[in-house]
Amino acid sequence: MTLPTAQGESRERAAxxxxxxxxxxxxxxLVCFPHAGGTAGQYFSLSAALAPDVRVLAVQYPGRQDRCAEPAFEDVALLADEIARLLAAPRPASSPVLFGHSMGALVAFETAARLEHRYDAAPAGLIVSGMQAPYRRTASRLPGDGEEAALDALLRLGGTDPAVAGHPELRAMILPALRSDFRAATAYRPGSCPSLLSCPVTAWTGRDDGLTHGDVHAWAEHTTAAFHTRDFAGGHFYLNGFPPLIVEAVRTAVTRTTGAIVRTRTRKDI
Structure with missing residues (x-):
């Protein structure tokens, strides 16, 4: 067997x-995990707002945009396996905070569990948004289990521009990955890795999203550390575009789990 080269590992990590x-x-x-059908680019504005104090690593799942030639994952556990492996080696100088929205919350949670229990590299914190706690999930498979059902569901939640539905080229670009993501999310069951974390967990939701108090607060069962929760005005995609209120909430959650950021002054600062 040929071992991967350092250059090959660097390319894989960059992908x-x-x-x-x-x-x-x-x-x-801060490692950010997109929702079903989402891309890394959806965290661009958050990265711009938090830089240079917070380094945002946005996960790009296979099967979309520049990775469209790669098969999309249809298993949250396998997706988390790959991401945890890349985050664990080389061992970072400081532990990251993981942040996932909707399906991304499940991937972030499973990645956090793998970092802690398989790699002895527990994250500094976990922020989950727009998702029931793993053992509270009752989602069933989509009607027909097809691309159109996935797109209809995403449109109802406000997760994409309705104009996409009438644009054949855009539909062709996003539908295969969206279908695979929805299959992964609806088929997800916890238990592929120990699910009790030692890092603080923060759970957020939109007030009009339909999640119950119990759905959100049950995330507390997955940590032995502090638990925080907050709701925001809006529906499932309350954080779209990352307005200032959400940016500051992210910044607060990151500094609460990693400590205040103290910068070393350089000649440019003088």
Missing amino acids: WLRVFHDAHEQART
Whole structure:
């Protein structure tokens, strides 16, 4: 068997983990996981707002945009396996905070569990948004289990521009990955890795999303550390575009789990 080269590992990491803005040496790291059908680029504005104090690594799942030639994953556990492996090696200087919305919350949670229980590299914190706690999920498979059902569901939740539905080229680009993501999310069952974390967990939701108090607060059962929750005005995609209120909430959650950011002054600062 041929071992992967350092250059090959670097290319693989760059394919999965996108960096949009420079960060300073003491920056905290925030790893962001998109929703079903989502892309790394949806975290560009958050990265711009948090830089240079927070280094955002946005996960790009296979099967979309520049990775459209690769098969999309239809298993949350396998997706988390790959991401945890890349985050664990080389071992980062400081532990990252993981942040996932909707399906991305499940992937972030499973990645956090693998980092802690398989790699002894527990994250500094976990932020989950727009998703029931794993053992509260009752989602069934989509009617027909097809691309059209996945797109209809995403449109109802407000997760994409309705104009996409009438644009054949755009539909062809997003539907295969969206269908695979919905299959992964609806088939997900926890238990592929120990699910009790030692890092703080923060759970967020939109007030009009339909999640119950119990759905959100049950995330507390997955940590032995602090638990925080908050709701925001809006529906399932309350965080779209990352308005200032959401950016500051993310910044607060990151610094609460990693400590205040102290920058070393350089000649440019003087």
